[in-house]
Amino acid sequence: MDTIVITANDYILVLLGDPSLPYPYNPEQRFNAHDLEMVAALRRTLDRLTGWRFELVDDHRQFSAGLAYRAPRLVLNLCNTGFGNHPERQLHVPALLETLELPYAGAGPACMALCHDKQAVTRIAGDLGVPVAVQAALRLSGDISLPPGIRYPAFIKPNFGDGSTGVTPDALVTNAAAARRHCHRLAERFPGGWVLIEHYLPGPEYSVGLIGNPGTDLSVLPPLELDFSGLPPGQPPILTEAAKVAPDSADWQGVALRPAELDSERLAVLRGDVSRVFERLGCRDYARMDYRCDGAGTPHLIDVNPHPMWGFDGMMATMAGYAGHDYAAFIELVIDAASRRLEAR
Structure with a gap:
């Protein structure tokens, strides 16, 4: 029997996390109500877009077999959960799309692997002249011996991964004893x-979104600032893991997003910095970069997310809103950026 291949010029395949599988990133070990609402809002938004037909695939058992029988104009990779809902396997999804030679929006596997190594990103950005935090790496094995030259207060975070994984209020330490205690907990x-x-x-901590591609249509969205004023008294102003995965937590509810107040000179520098980093790391179509300021107000790059969350209330959609784009227009901008990049090959 002949194989039927689904194909059409207006056909876009949308890949998502699998709600039927465990999801170890969340405290509940599964999709929570907020995750499901994000998907529902996405469905409603895609139904409103004209000129395209969307198929949403969230059964990861289809990712290997089912995708081989589809020939979409574009794959919109919104699978931030990682293949099989394993966050460390985010890059496996674009790697599979590459193997199947399917055109897709967003970062490739090499870019994702590079950006998940935070120290590598820091070194590369520093070589480009972008201000970065002074840092030292430590392996969590055996007798933990702190590297020399640490200046306190210090901030400790896992080098690999994203989503503030492993970041708790105790990540801000004021002396060596506290640093060792926290490193032992992380170990x-x-x-x-x-x-x-x-x-x-x-x-202050800022986030900067980009949509497009270098040399053609790369656009820097108006940055946002994280407002930590709603956190419990005495809690340090840092974005913890709970602030990203636990909607009922004080960390989540205590952090708000607001437009960043930056003077024109600093904003111009920031736009130039993120554009160079975007290109050097091989980001594509859309990405988000996070900054934290020193005591003098100079922003320092602290993280690059080449595969940022796409939800209606997320940072990317919020910054697109600052630029006058509603959620539907934000999704369309990503689709258009990927389409233009692929057509130019």
């Missing part, structure tokens, strides 16, 4: 892993 969760110990940057 229990990430045995043999690597952490970065950074000089703490006490100023």
